[in-house]
Amino acid sequence: MPTLTETITPEKRIRRITVLISGSGSNLQALLDASLTDKLPNAQVTYVLSSRSNAYGLERAANASPPVPTSVCALKTFLNRNPGSSRVNYDAEVARRVLESRPDIVVLAGWMHILSDSFLDILNGTTPPPAAPALPPPTKTEIAGATEPHHPPSSSLHPQDAALPTPPLKQAFPIPCINLHPALPGAFDGANAIGRAFEAFQKDEIKHTGVMIHRVIKEVDRGEPLVVRNVDIKTEDKIEDLEQRIHSVEHEIIVEGARLILDELEKLQLVGAETKEETKEEATEAKEDIADKLERVL
Ligand SMILES: Nc1nc2c(c(=O)[nH]1)N[C@@H](CN(C=O)c1ccc(C(=O)N[C@@H](CCC(=O)O)C(=O)O)cc1)CN2
Ligand SMILES: NCC(=O)N[C@@H]1O[C@H](COP(=O)([O-])[O-])[C@@H](O)[C@H]1O
Numbered sequence: 310m311p312t313l314t315e316t317i318t319p320e321k322r323i324r325r326i327t328v329l330i331s332g333s334g335s336n337l338q339a340l341l342d343a344s345l346t347d348k349l350p351n352a353q354v355t356y357v358l359s360s361r362s363n364a365y366g367l368e369r370a371a372n373a374s375p376p377v378p379t380s381v382c383a384l385k386t387f388l389n390r391n392p393g394s395s396r397v398n399y400d401a402e403v404a405r406r407v408l409e410s411r412p413d414i415v416v417l418a419g420w421m422h423i424l425s426d427s428f429l430d431i432l433n434g435t436t437p438p439p440a441a442p443a444l445p446p447p448t449k450t451e452i453a454g455a456t457e458p459h460h461p462p463s464s465s466l467h468p469q470d471a472a473l474p475t476p477p478l479k480q481a482f483p484i485p486c487i488n489l490h491p492a493l494p495g496a497f498d499g500a501n502a503i504g505r506a507f508e509a510f511q512k513d514e515i516k517h518t519g520v521m522i523h524r525v526i527k528e529v530d531r532g533e534p535l536v537v538r539n540v541d542i543k544t545e546d547k548i549e550d551l552e553q554r555i556h557s558v559e560h561e562i563i564v565e566g567a568r569l570i571l572d573e574l575e576k577l578q579l580v581g582a583e584t585k586e587e588t589k590e591e592a593t594e595a596k597e598d599i600a601d602k603l604e605r606v607l
Contacts, residue, residue, distance in 0.1 A: 323474035324352040324571050327412035329403075329420035330359050334366020336418035336489055339560035340567060341373045348564050352571050355473045356410035358382060358403065360422050375472030380406060384422065391442055397427045398439070404431035405438040407484075411476030414570055415525075417488040418563060421500065423529055434482025481578065485570045486525040487535060489563050491555050493519035494537060498530040507551050510542045517541050518551070520558045522566030535569055536562045 323345070328337050337357060343349035357370040357379045370377040387399045403424070407415055408431065415432065430436035492502035496518065497509075506518035519539045524532035538558050542551055 321351070322477060324413040324574075325355040325411060325474055325476060326352055326567060327356045327358065327407050327410045327415045328354055328366075329407075329415065329417045330357060330364055330366040331361045331421040332364055332366065332419045334364060334369045334418070335556060336559055336563045337366045338369050339563055340416065340418065341369065341377070343564040343567075349568050349571075352413075352567070353474055356407075356412065358406055358410075360384065360403075360420060362386075366419075377473075378410070382406060387442075394442075397425055400425045400428040401431060401439045402442060404428045405441065407432065408438050408480065411480060412484060413477075413481070413574060414567065415484055415486040416563065416567055417486065417525060419489065424525065426527055429486075429525070429527060432482075432484045432486055434484075481574075485574060487522050487566050487570055488525045488530070488532070489520070489522055489559055489566070490530045491518075491520050491559065492530070493539070494521055494523070494534045495531075503552055503555055504548065507542070507546075507548050515542075518555070520555055520562060522562050522569075536566045538562055 326340060326344075328340060330337050334357075337354070340349070340354050344353040345351070354370070354373070354377050357366060357377055359367050359379065359381050360383060362381045362383055364381075367379050367381070370379045382399070382403055384396065384399050387402060388394055391398060403422075404427065427436070431438050490498075490502065492498070492506060496502075496515075497505045503518075506515065509515045510518070517539050519537060521534045521538070522536040523530065523534045526532040538561075540551075540555050540558055
């Protein structure tokens with residue numbers, strides 16, 4: 310049930326962030342730590358989805374206060390459990406779970422899977438999500454050999470969980486989706502960007518590298534850059550030194566990027582509300598005008 314504040318001033322609702330991960334989740338941790346602070350005001354991480362069952366980021370979510378609901382959707386497991394399905398079906402299932410979490414924005418924080426249009430179209434609201442796959446229970450072999458600790462199915466999500474902010478009455482579309490990429494725009498698209506930048510520096514092909522937050526579009530790492538930071542590479546650097554320097558910048562700009570699109574969303578929705586208000590006023594004036602004319606004629 311929406312609170313009074315959410316009813317009277319919906320723009321004061323605490324914004325919900327869904328985070329997609331595949332690994333250690335240090336960038337997820339940066340978002341968790343910034344939630345409801347002046348770095349990320351009026352916003353909270355409310356759902357984490359991992360493409361890998363052994364991602365430590367899942368523990369970070371479970372250890373957060375309040376604990377953040379999580380689920381795992383691994384490509385291989387999905388394809389095995391849904392014979393005849395493809396990456397497109399997998400991407401649609403990922404999008405279905407994201408929609409189920411009722412987010413205001415989605416952040417890819419080390420999500421190591423290229424997403425097809427079937428994900429993007431569902432987040433844009435142009436395609437409805439698929440029905441939940443009828444997942445058969447895991448077989449004994451799967452349970453015996455699984456490295457995947459059992460996570461409650463996504464249906465265990467409780468968007469109304471008291472400790473987490475209430476979802477909006479109506480899901481707004483498009484749902485903005487941003488990605489953290491450890492390279493400068495157009496420099497090292499794709500995986501292993503840090504390693505490739507380090508090699509390029511050693512060959513004297515680049516003088517520095519960087520990190521960016523960008524909008525997610527079909528073309529990998531080619532979405533509009535939203536936050537960009539240069540990162541120095543020193544001649545004495547080992548790869549670990551560069552990785553550490555890059556990660557510390559990542560942890561800052563992932564929060565900046567989330568805040569930026571939440572502020573943008575708020576302005577868009579406020580403008581939307583004002584337009585709606587103006588439309589209502591115009592409609593009322595038009596009705597009054599017609600009533601006046603009718604009175605004069607009758
Ligand atoms: N449609 C988009 N999908 C994704 C984007 C994007 O901008 N548009 N960003 C990436 C994140 N990413 C780099 O920032 C990235 C991650 C992974 C890969 C990749 O080659 N993945 C392989 C699998 C690799 C593995 O499992 O280890 C794959 O998907 O086949 C490229 C870029 C996230 N998705
Ligand atoms: N192309 C995407 C990519 O390479 N992302 C990289 O994954 C790591 C996630 O770390 P984390 O799990 O500790 O947040 C980060 O270093 C990020 O740059």
